[in-house]
Amino acid sequence: MSGADQIDVKRKPTPRVRKPRADSARNRQLLIDAAKAAFAEVGLNVSLEEIARRAGVGIGTLYRHFPTREAVVEAVYRREVEQLAEAVPQLLETWPAGEALHKWMHLFIDYIATKRLIAPSLGAAVARKSTLHTTSVELITGAISTLVGRAIASGAVRKDIDPSDLLRAMVGVSYGNPDAGWQASARRLIDILMDGLRRKSR
Amino acid sequence: MSGADQIDVKRKPTPRVRKPRADSARNRQLLIDAAKAAFAEVGLNVSLEEIARRAGVGIGTLYRHFPTREAVVEAVYRREVEQLAEAVPQLLETWPAGEALHKWMHLFIDYIATKRLIAPSLGAAVARKSTLHTTSVELITGAISTLVGRAIASGAVRKDIDPSDLLRAMVGVSYGNPDAGWQASARRLIDILMDGLRRKSR
DNA sequence: TAATATACGGAGGTAGCCTCCGTTTTGCAA
């Protein structure tokens, strides 16, 4: 390699030497937009190649930005998930803790409803203990944990609830057939679950 | 509409002219065995080609017997599912209807536990309104419907329960991370759900 | 403007899916 290394005048501990390239950022955005559209139109199984094509970039570029298919989905739905998480404080201000939890669970269904596709990948992400980074899953987990914690503290629900259990149930409840009725069904289950939660101990 | 049939000396309404070929039946069995082993060892994503190889048959043969990957899984787990369905009458004899339902739900978890792989494909099958034939899903649906019906009739649980809702919840509850704790988590949720079910109306 | 870190693109190797059709096997009738 280059012998000049020995001098090493300016070693940067933070290699944040340059600012990120503009084209990179732009392409990333193009990819996310294209992916969103493609997922909606074609389904969760669109080939990554098609997404790249729609975005007008090469497949290599897609892979550089998102090493896995999951990463693409993650990027697409992060925003929605953030909104779900952001709803928590407001709910807690406005309602008693038990109600806040309940309402949030319904909100969850609404979101899943609009972006149906999120469920499978959320499920998958819950399945593998996903990455170390802050994934959408963690955002959600945080949200529901807060709500459950409050609800328990206020005595509105039983104490032996593991928030991630609950998340899993909700994913499960909204995972399933694309019938017209699925949403109603999910709501019914949420309500039943909530009734179960309210039984203090048993 | 069968008035003309009288002439018709030997019309076979059942074209069961020949008995099914022996090699066909044998290969089918070989395939199912191979698939079972392969799923267990490699995972649900084994290539169908590998399954055929293990069974010692050509890929074409596999496809002739099972047109889709789902069909393979279906065949493999039908037996387990049948056992689940068969447990119903006995449970109903031995326990009050509410308890029977509750116990069966736990049994479900047990089964899923031993054959973890069934969950994803059950989920998938519930998702697409699967085939017209009697699938495993329908067996399960029948089982849970019976239990729920009895439980409702006996007044043990609320009336507004859709059995397939419940099935979906159970699949969801057992769908998810392969952690050691998943099973306990699933059981907790089942119990909570059951508590919810017991609230008559609200 | 030159130098260089950064990003791009897409060809190409790999693998799984599924179909199609020539060959083989099996059941049945004579």
Place this chain on the structure above:
DNA sequence: TTGCAAAACGGAGGCTACCTCCGTATATTA
């Protein structure tokens, strides 16, 4: 038995998607 047609087999091959690799292009910085 034997002959033959129906039934089943096998696997080559076409297709599509995945993902990597590296020569080329471009944005930044000095």
